[in-house]
Amino acid sequence: MPSALPDGEPVPRTGELPESALRGLGERPFGFYVHVPFCVTRCGYCDFNTYTAAELGPGASRADYAETAAAEVRLARRVLGDAAPRVATVFFGGGTPTLLPPADLVRILRVIDEEFGLAPGAEVTTEANPESVTPAALAELRAGGFTRISLGMQSVRPHVLAVLDRRHTPGRAAAAAREARAAGFEHVNLDLIYGTPGETDDDWRATLAAAIEAGPDHISAYALIVEDGTRLAARIRRGELPAPDDDVAADRYLIADAMLGEAGYAWYEISNWARSPEARCRHNLLYWTGGDWWGVGPGAHSHVGGVRWWNVKHPAAYASRIAAGESPGHAREVLTAEDRAVERLMLQLRLATGHPLDEIRPQARPAVARALADGLLDPGPFRAGRAVLTLRGRLLADALIRDLA
Incomplete structure (x- = not known):
């Protein structure tokens, strides 16, 4: 955190x-x-x-x-x-x-x-x-x-x-x-x-x-x-x-x-x-994988249904809010559908189960093809409709995710 x-x-x-x-x-x-x-x-x-x-x-x-x-x-x-x-x-x-x-x-x-x-x-x-x-x-x-x-x-x-x-x-x-x-x-x-x-x-x-x-x-x-x-x-x-x-x-x-x-x-x-x-x-x-969670404690982040918020940072400020019966939330953001799609890509591509190819935006398809040709994506899952990183792809994951997002 x-x-x-x-x-x-x-x-x-x-x-x-x-x-x-x-x-x-x-x-x-x-x-x-x-x-x-x-x-x-x-x-x-x-x-x-x-x-x-x-x-x-x-x-x-x-x-x-x-x-x-x-x-x-x-x-x-x-x-x-x-x-x-x-x-x-x-x-x-x-x-x-x-x-x-x-x-x-x-x-x-x-x-x-x-x-x-x-x-x-x-x-x-x-x-x-x-x-x-x-x-x-x-x-x-x-x-x-x-x-x-x-x-x-x-x-x-x-x-x-x-x-x-x-x-x-x-x-x-x-x-x-x-x-x-x-x-x-x-x-x-x-x-x-x-x-x-x-x-x-x-x-x-x-x-x-x-x-x-x-x-x-x-x-x-x-x-x-x-x-x-x-x-x-x-x-x-x-x-x-x-x-x-x-x-x-x-x-x-x-x-x-x-x-x-x-x-x-x-x-x-x-x-x-x-x-x-x-x-x-x-x-x-x-x-x-896009679940919901409530974060308890100073500075903790939460996410429910596309709304993300984070608590006040210092334990004293946090305790004061709680003692007053108020939310300790410092600020929040409501994610757009595009925000959530990009986050799904960023997170799921890090997993061995990968990310569905049909959820990758059309503009990124050339980058997908290059990643496959460069050995960053596994051809087996690719044929089954999923983008899954190879070992080389894991080493270059951050750059690849930027290209695809």
Whole structure:
């Protein structure tokens, strides 16, 4: 969740949505994203809307956060009314959600269930830093209804973790993954980052090998992005560290795809691999396939029926709005049919299932033909009417999507 909020039209104090947004509610999957904006320290590369204790200031409290978030869930129920669908997925992100006591996270989940009802087999995920969980906390989360955990591993090399300002020791993430399995978690993900200044190919292979050996059923691997305003960006600007190299990142991606494929993980989104269809992150698939979701928490983004809105950024402002019984929405936008079509293309083309060729605008057909001829699109699915990226296409996905959009 980026720290900067875009402009948009005002959100009504009641949070009410246009009738057009509520039409068809329940026909699409519906989920909740719960943003927990607290961190012990700020990682040097992080641009998310997070706050350490020193940055939080007056008017916001970690101790009160669960009840504040629960109040927004109740607001969501009032806004969506009797047509409110059951919840297919819940995702607690941050920040570090597991800085809250497990009982607080379970409390928020229970309010979601009380107000909306969790669908049978609902996926409930929390992100966690490896050092922020213990076997006892994991067991409490699992008993409270959490089914999936996503651990920020990033790397197993100490010098890489140091550049990223990560606090955990190199082996802690793998140990936490095993502890989550022992606690009964059905699905465990490890998040990795490649392309950090000072990382070598061997460093990256060692990280992948350690992640695979830990036995998660899902692995995410992301190229490092240097965001303006971060400590990492400042260090690169001063010449203390070299900037990430696109060619190096491409090589690291190829290494990841090869090693993960050999270990039984199949890609289903450009940065995500799973051991089985059941191991795929259904909450993220909800985003990528045009579902609806309500984002709870400061800076959280929501989307219902073509209306997208985002909450006020600071936890104190968020808590003040909620205490007053008002929507914490900062601004919103109503997407046009063309906006939604472009977003579907941008998101679905990143998936292994691809995007229907007949939904690509006629003006982009020459670009489609070039992509096929250049080996960026798989000819098999193409003949069946879908645009699906090849491995080479995945490396050049951003440029291809721009051409087709």
